[in-house]
Amino acid sequence: SQQGEEDPQALSIQEGENATMNCSYKTSINNLQWYRQNSGRGLVHLILIRSNEREKHSGRLRVTLDTSKKSSSLLITASRAADTASYFCATAPYGGATNKLIFGTGTLLAVQP
Protein backbone atom coordinates (compact mmCIF):
# COMPACT_ATOMS: atom_id res chain seq x y z
CA SER A 1 0.00 0.00 0.00
CA GLN A 2 1.17 3.52 -0.71
CA GLN A 3 -0.72 4.95 2.22
CA GLY A 4 0.97 7.14 4.73
CA GLU A 5 0.51 6.88 8.43
CA GLU A 6 -0.54 9.43 10.98
CA ASP A 7 0.43 9.65 14.58
CA PRO A 8 -1.22 9.62 17.01
CA GLN A 9 -4.34 7.76 15.93
CA ALA A 10 -6.31 9.64 18.58
CA LEU A 11 -5.60 12.76 20.61
CA SER A 12 -7.60 14.29 23.45
CA ILE A 13 -6.77 17.75 24.76
CA GLN A 14 -8.35 20.61 26.68
CA GLU A 15 -9.62 23.75 25.04
CA GLY A 16 -6.85 26.32 24.71
CA GLU A 17 -4.07 23.73 24.40
CA ASN A 18 -2.10 23.10 21.23
CA ALA A 19 -2.61 19.94 19.17
CA THR A 20 0.15 18.39 17.09
CA MET A 21 -0.41 15.64 14.53
CA ASN A 22 2.28 13.91 12.54
CA CYS A 23 2.21 12.32 9.10
CA SER A 24 4.73 10.02 7.46
CA TYR A 25 4.65 9.04 3.81
CA LYS A 26 6.51 6.67 1.55
CA THR A 27 7.29 8.26 -1.81
CA SER A 28 8.68 11.53 -3.14
CA ILE A 29 5.96 14.12 -3.43
CA ASN A 30 4.91 17.26 -5.30
CA ASN A 31 2.93 18.57 -2.37
CA LEU A 32 1.26 17.53 0.88
CA GLN A 33 -2.20 18.61 1.94
CA TRP A 34 -4.11 18.45 5.21
CA TYR A 35 -7.85 17.86 5.36
CA ARG A 36 -10.38 17.92 8.15
CA GLN A 37 -13.44 15.68 8.45
CA ASN A 38 -16.24 16.32 10.86
CA SER A 39 -18.15 13.21 11.91
CA GLY A 40 -20.31 11.90 9.07
CA ARG A 41 -19.29 14.65 6.67
CA GLY A 42 -17.03 15.05 3.65
CA LEU A 43 -13.44 16.23 3.90
CA VAL A 44 -12.55 19.90 3.82
CA HIS A 45 -9.19 21.21 2.67
CA LEU A 46 -7.16 23.05 5.33
CA ILE A 47 -3.71 23.82 3.98
CA LEU A 48 -1.22 22.77 1.30
CA ILE A 49 2.58 22.76 1.47
CA ARG A 50 4.74 22.22 -1.59
CA SER A 51 7.81 19.98 -1.65
CA ASN A 52 10.15 22.99 -1.80
CA GLU A 53 8.60 24.61 1.29
CA ARG A 54 9.49 23.79 4.88
CA GLU A 55 6.84 25.65 6.85
CA LYS A 56 3.52 27.29 6.21
CA HIS A 57 0.98 29.12 8.34
CA SER A 58 -2.72 29.75 7.99
CA GLY A 59 -4.53 31.32 10.92
CA ARG A 60 -4.12 28.93 13.87
CA LEU A 61 -2.60 26.26 11.66
CA ARG A 62 1.10 25.64 11.20
CA VAL A 63 2.38 22.93 8.87
CA THR A 64 5.95 21.74 8.55
CA LEU A 65 7.45 19.45 5.95
CA ASP A 66 10.68 17.47 6.12
CA THR A 67 11.18 15.77 2.76
CA SER A 68 14.40 14.06 3.92
CA LYS A 69 12.42 12.24 6.60
CA LYS A 70 9.26 12.01 4.50
CA SER A 71 7.22 13.51 7.28
CA SER A 72 4.95 16.45 8.05
CA SER A 73 3.31 17.85 11.12
CA LEU A 74 0.17 19.90 11.66
CA LEU A 75 -0.04 22.16 14.68
CA ILE A 76 -3.34 23.69 15.77
CA THR A 77 -2.77 26.41 18.32
CA ALA A 78 -5.23 27.53 20.99
CA SER A 79 -7.63 24.71 20.17
CA ARG A 80 -11.38 25.08 20.44
CA ALA A 81 -14.16 22.54 20.96
CA ALA A 82 -15.15 23.18 17.34
CA ASP A 83 -11.76 21.78 16.22
CA THR A 84 -12.98 18.31 17.25
CA ALA A 85 -12.71 16.26 14.03
CA SER A 86 -10.54 13.78 12.17
CA TYR A 87 -7.51 15.17 10.40
CA PHE A 88 -5.93 13.56 7.36
CA CYS A 89 -2.73 14.23 5.49
CA ALA A 90 -2.68 13.55 1.76
CA THR A 91 0.28 13.46 -0.59
CA ALA A 92 0.47 14.10 -4.31
CA PRO A 93 3.18 11.64 -5.40
CA TYR A 94 5.94 12.92 -7.64
CA GLY A 95 5.31 11.53 -11.11
CA GLY A 96 1.86 10.35 -10.12
CA ALA A 97 -1.45 11.00 -11.85
CA THR A 98 -2.54 14.62 -11.89
CA ASN A 99 -5.24 14.36 -9.29
CA LYS A 100 -4.10 11.29 -7.42
CA LEU A 101 -3.88 12.00 -3.70
CA ILE A 102 -2.73 9.34 -1.24
CA PHE A 103 -4.40 9.75 2.13
CA GLY A 104 -3.10 8.81 5.53
CA THR A 105 -5.15 6.91 8.09
CA GLY A 106 -6.06 10.01 10.06
CA THR A 107 -5.86 11.42 13.59
CA LEU A 108 -9.05 11.76 15.62
CA LEU A 109 -8.81 14.95 17.67
CA ALA A 110 -11.14 15.54 20.60
CA VAL A 111 -11.03 18.97 22.23
CA GLN A 112 -12.69 18.99 25.63
CA PRO A 113 -14.44 22.26 26.62
Added chain:
Amino acid sequence: NAGVTQTPKFQVLKTGQSMTLQCAQDMNHEYMSWYRQDPGMGLRLIHYSVGAGITDQGEVPNGYNVSRSTTEDFPLRLLSAAPSQTSVYFCASTRTGAKVGEKLFFGSGTQLSVL
Protein backbone atom coordinates in the same frame (compact mmCIF):
# COMPACT_ATOMS: atom_id res chain seq x y z
CA ASN B 1 -23.14 27.10 -5.84
CA ALA B 2 -23.77 23.46 -4.82
CA GLY B 3 -20.16 22.20 -5.23
CA VAL B 4 -19.99 18.39 -5.32
CA THR B 5 -23.31 16.59 -4.91
CA GLN B 6 -23.58 12.88 -4.15
CA THR B 7 -26.69 10.74 -4.16
CA PRO B 8 -27.96 8.73 -2.42
CA LYS B 9 -26.71 9.49 1.11
CA PHE B 10 -27.52 6.01 2.37
CA GLN B 11 -28.06 2.71 0.56
CA VAL B 12 -28.55 -0.90 1.61
CA LEU B 13 -27.98 -3.63 -0.96
CA LYS B 14 -28.15 -7.38 -0.98
CA THR B 15 -25.15 -9.36 -2.16
CA GLY B 16 -25.15 -9.59 -5.94
CA GLN B 17 -27.26 -6.50 -6.58
CA SER B 18 -25.95 -3.71 -8.74
CA MET B 19 -26.32 0.02 -8.31
CA THR B 20 -24.92 3.37 -9.35
CA LEU B 21 -23.65 6.06 -7.01
CA GLN B 22 -24.16 9.47 -8.54
CA CYS B 23 -21.73 12.37 -8.38
CA ALA B 24 -22.14 15.78 -9.96
CA GLN B 25 -20.13 19.00 -9.68
CA ASP B 26 -21.04 22.47 -10.90
CA MET B 27 -17.57 24.05 -10.72
CA ASN B 28 -16.47 23.06 -14.23
CA HIS B 29 -13.68 20.95 -12.75
CA GLU B 30 -11.84 18.70 -15.17
CA TYR B 31 -10.65 16.20 -12.58
CA MET B 32 -12.97 13.94 -10.59
CA SER B 33 -12.32 10.92 -8.40
CA TRP B 34 -13.96 8.33 -6.19
CA TYR B 35 -12.63 7.25 -2.80
CA ARG B 36 -13.84 4.73 -0.28
CA GLN B 37 -13.32 5.20 3.45
CA ASP B 38 -13.09 2.26 5.79
CA PRO B 39 -12.35 2.36 9.54
CA GLY B 40 -8.62 2.54 10.21
CA MET B 41 -7.83 2.63 6.48
CA GLY B 42 -8.21 6.30 5.63
CA LEU B 43 -9.38 7.04 2.09
CA ARG B 44 -8.41 4.82 -0.81
CA LEU B 45 -8.70 5.87 -4.44
CA ILE B 46 -11.03 3.71 -6.57
CA HIS B 47 -11.13 5.43 -9.98
CA TYR B 48 -10.42 8.88 -11.30
CA SER B 49 -11.02 10.94 -14.43
CA VAL B 50 -8.95 13.72 -15.98
CA GLY B 51 -11.74 14.89 -18.26
CA ALA B 52 -14.81 13.81 -20.21
CA GLY B 53 -14.21 10.47 -21.87
CA ILE B 54 -11.03 9.71 -19.89
CA THR B 55 -10.92 7.47 -16.82
CA ASP B 56 -8.26 5.43 -15.04
CA GLN B 57 -7.94 3.02 -12.15
CA GLY B 58 -6.85 3.95 -8.67
CA GLU B 59 -5.66 1.79 -5.81
CA VAL B 60 -8.76 -0.41 -5.31
CA PRO B 61 -10.69 -0.56 -8.64
CA ASN B 62 -11.92 -4.16 -8.59
CA GLY B 63 -15.71 -4.52 -8.54
CA TYR B 64 -16.32 -0.94 -9.69
CA ASN B 65 -16.87 0.71 -13.06
CA VAL B 66 -16.88 4.39 -13.99
CA SER B 67 -17.57 6.50 -17.04
CA ARG B 68 -17.33 10.23 -17.74
CA SER B 69 -19.62 11.32 -20.53
CA THR B 70 -19.86 14.94 -19.35
CA THR B 71 -17.62 17.27 -17.35
CA GLU B 72 -20.24 17.53 -14.62
CA ASP B 73 -21.04 13.87 -13.88
CA PHE B 74 -18.91 10.95 -12.72
CA PRO B 75 -21.06 7.96 -11.67
CA LEU B 76 -19.63 4.93 -9.88
CA ARG B 77 -21.18 1.56 -10.67
CA LEU B 78 -21.08 -1.49 -8.46
CA LEU B 79 -21.50 -4.42 -10.77
CA SER B 80 -22.32 -7.17 -8.27
CA ALA B 81 -22.25 -5.92 -4.71
CA ALA B 82 -20.27 -7.84 -2.10
CA PRO B 83 -20.11 -7.38 1.70
CA SER B 84 -16.50 -6.22 1.29
CA GLN B 85 -17.86 -3.15 -0.51
CA THR B 86 -19.62 -1.96 2.62
CA SER B 87 -18.03 1.44 3.10
CA VAL B 88 -18.50 5.18 2.88
CA TYR B 89 -17.90 6.48 -0.63
CA PHE B 90 -16.72 9.99 -1.41
CA CYS B 91 -16.59 11.77 -4.72
CA ALA B 92 -14.11 14.62 -5.14
CA SER B 93 -13.20 17.12 -7.83
CA THR B 94 -10.40 19.55 -8.52
CA ARG B 95 -9.82 22.18 -11.17
CA THR B 96 -6.39 21.31 -12.53
CA GLY B 97 -5.24 18.45 -10.34
CA ALA B 98 -3.78 17.89 -6.89
CA LYS B 99 -0.36 17.29 -8.41
CA VAL B 100 -0.09 20.93 -9.40
CA GLY B 101 -1.25 22.16 -6.04
CA GLU B 102 -5.01 22.28 -6.34
CA LYS B 103 -7.18 21.21 -3.43
CA LEU B 104 -9.91 18.61 -3.69
CA PHE B 105 -13.54 19.47 -3.11
CA PHE B 106 -15.46 16.57 -1.55
CA GLY B 107 -19.08 15.54 -1.62
CA SER B 108 -20.85 14.64 1.61
CA GLY B 109 -20.54 10.90 1.02
CA THR B 110 -22.68 7.83 0.44
CA GLN B 111 -22.89 5.25 3.22
CA LEU B 112 -23.33 1.84 1.61
CA SER B 113 -24.13 -1.40 3.40
CA VAL B 114 -24.08 -4.73 1.55
CA LEU B 115 -25.83 -7.57 3.35
